[in-house]
Amino acid sequence: MKPTLFLIGATLSILSCNNPQKQTQESETPTEQTQQVASENQTSSTKFSIENIPFSTTDLGDFPFFTAPDGAIYVNNTKTKPFDFIVFVTPDDIFEVEGKTYRSWVHADKESKAELSGRYLFKSYDDAITQAGGVKIFEGILDGNRLEQYNKLCTYAGDDGSFIPNGDQQIVTYVIRRKEGNIYIALEKKDFPSTSIQIVQEKPFEQTIKKITSDDIVKDLTEKGKSILYINFETDKSNVTAEGKEAVEQILGALTKDKSLKIAIEGHTDNSGEAAHNKALSNDRANSVMNLLVADGVDKSRLTAKGFGAERPLFANDSEENKAKNRRVELIKIN
Structure with missing residues (x-):
């Protein structure tokens, strides 16, 4: 079966020209309202719980679900790992999530004539994730004990598009709740026209090592x-x-x-x-x-x-x- 991917296009720039308040009143569906309420609840509450996130039934296609936006590419020949982890940030906690994993840097495609911005990259992913039923869990800067905790857990720091916080970089996290395995996503948000994305879909570890006779x-x-x-x-x-x-x-x-x-x-x-x-x-x-x-x-x-x-x-x-x-x-x- 040919994989279906969410194509992230330049239509975002057109949508952003409309009145945000008017567009929300005219186009918001009951599902979107539920997701917005869930997102607001996560932001106002200091305790994250996956049970507060509505299930997404959107057809996501094949893992890792999202292409790079027009004019950008995933770099370093990144591959999906059958089992690995990412470090996930919520307003109240920082923890590891294990499962099928994809981490990559996103840079401008040298063969494209498009001029990219950091805002374009972030809005492209933010919109695509939201349209897929994702809920934003956290957006902000890590510092103090939380920064130390993140760096301690993030043993893969610097590899395959991993976010490397230094006290002034913003990280944004999302959850797409799925019956076949919840999807956790972390984005780096900055003004510079490059970013990083980390995606993991939860699944239990499967032992492949067998006892030998x-x-x-x-x-x-x-x-x-x-x-x-x-x-x-x-x-x-x-x-x-x-x-x-x-x-x-x-x-x-x-x-x-x-x-x-x-x-x-x-x-x-x-x-x-x-x-x-x-x-x-x-x-x-x-x-x-x-x-x-x-x-x-x-x-x-x-x-x-x-x-x-x-x-x-x-x-x-x-x-x-x-x-x-x-x-x-x-x-x-x-x-």
Whole structure:
């Protein structure tokens, strides 16, 4: 099915020339009145609740729902992340929202002759979001404790169009309440002809990592020459957890099935933290796995252990989901 997107056009400049009060009286529908009341309630109340937002049934098309306005483009080849988060601001709170996520900078299209303004960009999105059933939740500047709280939560700051407040930039947030998953949107509002947009549609995390068996390990080593495992360790330590030891038992089973099998145990991390620390930690973890196998009776001559830190990622470290996949132990067949 061809995706349907909200096309944000230049008709906004025409509408803005009309008398705002007269236009509201003539064109406001019952649905729009409900949304306006909900928005006013959110602004006047210091406590945000999704239950106060009316459901939107507007056909939104495919995620992320909104194109860039005429004369503008999304930059840096931004992609939708199946699961990530944005930091959302309300009048009374700042919190993370997880789900399907899109974050991007919006800049002028160099191939367009249109002259953009910051007001044009903001009004384009504001109108499109409102027409989609969105309700404005917050508009303002973060400072003091709220600014500190936002920056602490916003670990992706600077990447993929994330808003980076410095005490004098305005952030505007919206909610589109949907039965298939509420949509949270954050915009940067400024006079300069560029902005950023963050969109997340709530959905629960779906675990894609499966427990591996000794038969799986043998098959992987035979067919691919390596087997990728996700072994649980204590946070920032090399101690294998009880659940992690279950995975080590499966390695033991594979080595028991084939007495001639020799393997290299490689530890890998994501890129969080200092590179030297990650490399040392991954090395310690690989050795912890080896030592457990030796303690269970495996001849040490059949094993080697080494850590590589974040030097050999399987995926780009651009989301929590991908970082989790990079934190792994690999078994490499060496005979």
